[in-house]
Amino acid sequence: MIDLQPFWLSFKLAGLTTLILFFVALPLSWWLSQTRSSTKPFLEALTALPIVLPPSVLGFYLLVVFSPNSGFGSWVEELFGIKLVFTFTGLVVASCFYSLPFMVQPLQNGFETLNRHMIEASYLAGKSKMQTLWRVALPNIKPSLLTSLIITFAHTVGEFGVVLMVGGSIPGETKVASVAIYEMVEVMEYGKAHIYAAIMLALSFAVLLAVYLFNHKQRTRGII
Incomplete structure (x- = not known):
């Protein structure tokens, strides 16, 4: 019988990471798309x-920083009572670092393709930068x-890699689908590994297909 818990943890992790990164990356990508600061290339590279x-x-350095023996890790644990190593919370924080560019770059590219006259008209109408971002730029x-x-x-x-380094493999806590597949291969349970891998493959293809189909329809309609 297939244990679906690793998939549930993977989707939960991905959902929380995506939600957090949206609110973190949105102002960052907007600023990167609008600024002419000399620090822009440095921030883009970072x-x-x-x-x-x-x-x-990346997982190794996050493990070192998140460790209770480090200044940051001990500070977070003492102040908030949160452990960042081998916990689901730690996985969420680590995933935000790992997936940050995948949220920032598409948003930044989208903002950079906007008509500058549209943005300037919003400012002339008295809208603030945040109002312009949410009400003008984002919908377009x-x-x-x-x-x-x-x-x-x-x-x-x-x-x-990051998940395994920071979270390990704790059933019901940090054992996500990718880690489960790795462990199955280690113990030569190739049958189960095939099933898990096939599910991941199908989901990944479906996600990419949905993105490309949507963008293709938008181009066909002349929206992009």
């Missing part, structure tokens, strides 16, 4: 770092918004 950095490397980049949400969710569901 934001995109998880794309090229091996997950095990729906394809980019959808892409960022879905890709971030799918990327988080499939992550392995």
Whole structure:
């Protein structure tokens, strides 16, 4: 019988990560798209770092920082009573770092393609930067918004290295689907591994297909 709990944990992790990153990445991507600051390339490189950095490397450094023996880890535990190592909460925080560029870059690209006259007209009408972001810019980049949400969710569901380093494999707590597949292969339970992997493959393909179909329809209608 298939244990669905790892999938539930994966989807829960991906959902929370996507929700948190939306509110974190939205103002960041808006600022990156509008600023001419000399610090922009540095912030863009820092934001995109998880794309090229091996997950095990990022996971290792997060493990060190989140550890109760570190200043940050002990501070969080003493102040909030939250442990960030081998807990689901720690997985959420680590996933936010790992999936950040997958939320930021599509949003930033969408904002950069907006008509500048539309933004300037909003400012001339007396709207603030936040009002312009929420009421003018965001509604006009729906394809980019959808892409960022879905890709971030799918990327988080499939992550392995960071999850294993920070969360380990605690059933019902940190044992997500990708970790479960790894453990099945380790003990040569290839039958179960095939089933889990096939489910992940189907879900990943379905997510990507939905994004490309939506964007294709938008281009066909001349919206993009």
